Amino acid sequence: MGTLATEHLLNIEDLDVAGINAVLDTARSFKEVNERAIKKLPTLRGRTIINLFLEPSTRTRTSFEIAAKRLSADAINMSPSASSTVKGESLVDTAKTLDAMDCDLLVIRHRYAGAPYIMSQNMRAHIINAGDGKHQHPTQALLDLFTIRERFGGFSGLKVGIVGDIAHSRVFGSLAPALRLLGADVTAIAPATLLPACPELLGANHCHKLDEILGELDVVYLLRIQKERIEQSPFPSLREYARLYGIDRGRLERMKRDAILMHPGPVNRGVELTSEAADTAANLLLYQVNAGVAIRMALMYLLLGGDRDGSLA
Amino acid sequence: MGTLATEHLLNIEDLDVAGINAVLDTARSFKEVNERAIKKLPTLRGRTIINLFLEPSTRTRTSFEIAAKRLSADAINMSPSASSTVKGESLVDTAKTLDAMDCDLLVIRHRYAGAPYIMSQNMRAHIINAGDGKHQHPTQALLDLFTIRERFGGFSGLKVGIVGDIAHSRVFGSLAPALRLLGADVTAIAPATLLPACPELLGANHCHKLDEILGELDVVYLLRIQKERIEQSPFPSLREYARLYGIDRGRLERMKRDAILMHPGPVNRGVELTSEAADTAANLLLYQVNAGVAIRMALMYLLLGGDRDGSLA
Amino acid sequence: MGTLATEHLLNIEDLDVAGINAVLDTARSFKEVNERAIKKLPTLRGRTIINLFLEPSTRTRTSFEIAAKRLSADAINMSPSASSTVKGESLVDTAKTLDAMDCDLLVIRHRYAGAPYIMSQNMRAHIINAGDGKHQHPTQALLDLFTIRERFGGFSGLKVGIVGDIAHSRVFGSLAPALRLLGADVTAIAPATLLPACPELLGANHCHKLDEILGELDVVYLLRIQKERIEQSPFPSLREYARLYGIDRGRLERMKRDAILMHPGPVNRGVELTSEAADTAANLLLYQVNAGVAIRMALMYLLLGGDRDGSLA
Numbered sequence: 001m002g003t004l005a006t007e008h009l010l011n012i013e014d015l016d017v018a019g020i021n022a023v024l025d026t027a028r029s030f031k032e033v034n035e036r037a038i039k040k041l042p043t044l045r046g047r048t049i050i051n052l053f054l055e056p057s058t059r060t061r062t063s064f065e066i067a068a069k070r071l072s073a074d075a076i077n078m079s080p081s082a083s084s085t086v087k088g089e090s091l092v093d094t095a096k097t098l099d100a101m102d103c104d105l106l107v108i109r110h111r112y113a114g115a116p117y118i119m120s121q122n123m124r125a126h127i128i129n130a131g132d133g134k135h136q137h138p139t140q141a142l143l144d145l146f147t148i149r150e151r152f153g154g155f156s157g158l159k160v161g162i163v164g165d166i167a168h169s170r171v172f173g174s175l176a177p178a179l180r181l182l183g184a185d186v187t188a189i190a191p192a193t194l195l196p197a198c199p200e201l202l203g204a205n206h207c208h209k210l211d212e213i214l215g216e217l218d219v220v221y222l223l224r225i226q227k228e229r230i231e232q233s234p235f236p237s238l239r240e241y242a243r244l245y246g247i248d249r250g251r252l253e254r255m256k257r258d259a260i261l262m263h264p265g266p267v268n269r270g271v272e273l274t275s276e277a278a279d280t281a282a283n284l285l286l287y288q289v290n291a292g293v294a295i296r297m298a299l300m301y302l303l304l305g306g307d308r309d310g311s312l313a
Numbered sequence: 314m315g316t317l318a319t320e321h322l323l324n325i326e327d328l329d330v331a332g333i334n335a336v337l338d339t340a341r342s343f344k345e346v347n348e349r350a351i352k353k354l355p356t357l358r359g360r361t362i363i364n365l366f367l368e369p370s371t372r373t374r375t376s377f378e379i380a381a382k383r384l385s386a387d388a389i390n391m392s393p394s395a396s397s398t399v400k401g402e403s404l405v406d407t408a409k410t411l412d413a414m415d416c417d418l419l420v421i422r423h424r425y426a427g428a429p430y431i432m433s434q435n436m437r438a439h440i441i442n443a444g445d446g447k448h449q450h451p452t453q454a455l456l457d458l459f460t461i462r463e464r465f466g467g468f469s470g471l472k473v474g475i476v477g478d479i480a481h482s483r484v485f486g487s488l489a490p491a492l493r494l495l496g497a498d499v500t501a502i503a504p505a506t507l508l509p510a511c512p513e514l515l516g517a518n519h520c521h522k523l524d525e526i527l528g529e530l531d532v533v534y535l536l537r538i539q540k541e542r543i544e545q546s547p548f549p550s551l552r553e554y555a556r557l558y559g560i561d562r563g564r565l566e567r568m569k570r571d572a573i574l575m576h577p578g579p580v581n582r583g584v585e586l587t588s589e590a591a592d593t594a595a596n597l598l599l600y601q602v603n604a605g606v607a608i609r610m611a612l613m614y615l616l617l618g619g620d621r622d623g624s625l626a
Numbered sequence: 627m628g629t630l631a632t633e634h635l636l637n638i639e640d641l642d643v644a645g646i647n648a649v650l651d652t653a654r655s656f657k658e659v660n661e662r663a664i665k666k667l668p669t670l671r672g673r674t675i676i677n678l679f680l681e682p683s684t685r686t687r688t689s690f691e692i693a694a695k696r697l698s699a700d701a702i703n704m705s706p707s708a709s710s711t712v713k714g715e716s717l718v719d720t721a722k723t724l725d726a727m728d729c730d731l732l733v734i735r736h737r738y739a740g741a742p743y744i745m746s747q748n749m750r751a752h753i754i755n756a757g758d759g760k761h762q763h764p765t766q767a768l769l770d771l772f773t774i775r776e777r778f779g780g781f782s783g784l785k786v787g788i789v790g791d792i793a794h795s796r797v798f799g800s801l802a803p804a805l806r807l808l809g810a811d812v813t814a815i816a817p818a819t820l821l822p823a824c825p826e827l828l829g830a831n832h833c834h835k836l837d838e839i840l841g842e843l844d845v846v847y848l849l850r851i852q853k854e855r856i857e858q859s860p861f862p863s864l865r866e867y868a869r870l871y872g873i874d875r876g877r878l879e880r881m882k883r884d885a886i887l888m889h890p891g892p893v894n895r896g897v898e899l900t901s902e903a904a905d906t907a908a909n910l911l912l913y914q915v916n917a918g919v920a921i922r923m924a925l926m927y928l929l930l931g932g933d934r935d936g937s938l939a
Contacts, residue, residue: 034415035415036359037359037360038358038359038360039359039360039361039387039415040358040359040387056393058391058393059410062363062389062391062411062414063414065389066361066387066389066414066415069361069387069389070359070361070387265406265410266406266410267406269403282409286409286410286412286413287413289410289413289414290413290414290415292414293414293415
């Protein structure tokens with residue numbers, strides 16, 4: 001099992017094809033560990049992993065915390081409240097302070113794009129981007145890739161449609177380039193108001209009508225709609241969105257026989273999927289969550305421990 | 314040491330007499346472990362225990378977290394703030410998500426009665442109810458039973474009076490049926506406004522006047538008064554409550570020689586007990602807290618590990 | 627390596643010269659541990675350390691949590707929100723409750739001076755004061771002493787100026803007496819409005835003009851300014867403060883050749899130091915943070931484990 005060519009996972013582009021495959025292969029081993037009664041490896045004993053979450057996210061934070069603990073690392077959560085951010089420490093000062101505490105790996109979620117990069121420039125620690133603004137969310141992309149690869153055996157020639165608020169989605173920002181790199185054909189599907197101003201710069205095909213392309217897709221990836229954003233936007237309403245882009249029984253039936261539905265969770269039932277469609281898709285969505293812990297363990301292992309400890313126990 | 318017949322502790326009724334005794338006996342062993350300098354057993358190494366507290370409770374959460382760590386489990390705290398609950402994930406989705414992360418045991422406190430049951434229907438993990446709405450709080454009942462058994466050697470024929478807001482108390486909801494099952498005689502003592510509309514359905518005797526029965530009781534169990542609730546209720550005032558149902562020096566002197574005072578904590582000094590009475594009762598109240606950690610260790614051990622690892626170290 | 631003569635670190639005065647030296651010497655060993663890839667010692671396995679932070683402080687809390695985990699203790703964070711403090715448990719009740727859970731060591735930060743002392747009177751656990759109101763912050767003083775000793779080899783005859791809001795500073799409250807005990811010469815430097823009413827009771831020299839004394843100082847210790855406090859005070863403005871007491875390029879050049887700048891962090895750039903001066907001082911400020919983890923490990927080790935386990939691994 002090789003190590004990664006990168007020190008950090010700031011953007012999905014930090015990984016080349018070999019790197020992505022190393023992460024996915026390692027994650028498969030950890031997924032087996034996670035099915036044991038005793039889900040624990042000594043691999044990262046004595047390493048300090050800090051989860052710095054400056055946006056609320058119990059789900060992703062929990063996934064990273066479980067991953068760190070199963071590898072026996074010392075996991076520290078930091079979720080500074082507004083009141084302590086008031087103290088006015090800059091991101092650079094935070095980076096240097098955590099570095100001075102001999103942090104080995106920093107997982108950071110931040111509402112500003114580029115925050116993980118700033119940390120990487122000011123710390124000796126390895127950095128994993130757990131979501132930065134509307135920019136990237138590369139561990140989500142990796143768990144999605146894991147899920148797709150397990151289902152289809154590979155990526156070449158797969159037709160993937162990503163549906164929703166393309167313009168503001170950090171999930172799209174990481175997933176689309178990775179899929180293209182791996183040989184899949186990616187189409188962004190959204191009304192014009194949820195596409196960027198120059199959609200031809202997306203590095204993906206785009207179209208406005210889900211129904212025109214639905215029957216050709218192998219993977220229908222539904223982005224989570226931020227209800228607040230929709231209601232402030234020129235887009236008519238959630239109801240209109242659901243009617244044009246939501247998956248209901250009719251659209252389920254028009255999908256290819258082997259096609260799969262994916263979603264980064266949590267689902268807005270009645271928006272991205274009807275409750276019935278959500279139930280149909282549930283097993284795979286939970287497979288994504290399950291893969292998420294294994295992917296995060298794999299990244300921690302490869303970034304921190306792969307070169308020193310040799311092999312998985 | 315046997316295992317439990319139940320997979321979960323949702324309600325105290327999940328345990329029969331043998332089950333309750335198994336928990337209390339196991340807790341006694343763990344209580345001894347907790348008196349050592351090195352309070353640590355490898356029993357639950359590699360198990361993932363999630364503490365999901367959706368009502369604020371540092372005291373109970375801390376007791377569960379200490380219990381999990383002393384058994385070497387990986388303990389994860391989740392206390393989603395209002396802001397992240399806004400994201401609108403349903404309880405069922407949360408259950409399935411945590412299940413997909415291979416959680417072994419979920420401890421849940423929730424303001425809605427029945428939330429632990431919903432989790433149990435949607436997870437493979439074992440569930441412990443750490444308090445659900447006005448319904449049940451079974452680990453509190455077990456630590457109370459432990460305390461009573463240590464003091465009196467058993468339950469048969471004991472006269473227990475439970476005083477306070479019977480209608481809204483989850484502590485009463487778990488403790489009263491357990492005491493009756495074990496052969497104690499239980500009386501609910503409260504003004505009519507703090508009893509349910511049909512007190513004959515309580516499964517316990519009831520009376521309105523503490524002073525009429527005080528001299529006969531072996532255990533005087535004082536429920537914590539939620540001040541907010543009293544002040545909004547038809548009940549006159551906290552002062553009136555304290556005068557009629559609070560324990561002061563006079564009532565202390567009228568109690569039976571061997572009778573004990575219990576309280577789930579924290580005490581409202583000047584309401585359920587005068588400060589003087591609280592000081593008199595303090596040792597036993599702290600004994601309850603101490604037993605609480607051991608009871609929670611026992612439950613974690615019996616639900617998760619008892620059948621696999623054989624015996625206590 | 628000896629043990630400490632004190633059970634607690636409530637005030638810096640709990641340590642005599644031998645005690646301070648024992649802490650600094652032990653910290654030096656732990657600092658080396660922290661430079662290893664595997665930063666972990668089994669020393670405090672099975673001990674329960676509770677971090678009770680009732681003032682927001684992610685930085686200090688994280689330092690203590692890392693220290694506890696690197697010594698293999700079970701570390702529990704408690705940061706009761708306003709909502710749970712509303713439940714009205716007194717500090718004494720909290721102390722007794724945590725004691726009943728067999729807590730071995732309590733780290734407490736509280737906005738009221740004397741809170742750590744109250745805990746020590748009501749618990750069997752060892753107590754470390756992590757900052758109480760405007761009173762003391764002894765672990766900060768110890769990490770500062772560590773830094774000064776590493777730089778100058780000792781304290782005797784050193785001239786130390788402490789600049790800022792002397793009247794309200796818990797950092798000054800611990801650092802100044804320790805420095806005097808160790809033979810340094812301490813001067814409090816502040817406008818009259820930020821000195822106590824009777825500065826001759828400070829146990830330190832005092833002066834109003836930084837520039838009069840700057841050229842004689844070996845250590846220029848800049849206290850963090852609480853911006854809120856300044857703006858409500860008779861002191862003109864932050865800008866005025868920065869002009870009279872802030873370190874800029876000019877003052878940097880007028881310092882002695884070997885003098886050092888220290889600050890407890892986080893720095894208000896543009897107030898205590900210009901951004902340029904902060905960058906010049908950065909390495910030493912981060913050395914202080916780094917020493918902080920080692921100092922806290924040393925205290926935990928000496929208070930809890932030094933007498934039992936004999937020696938460092």
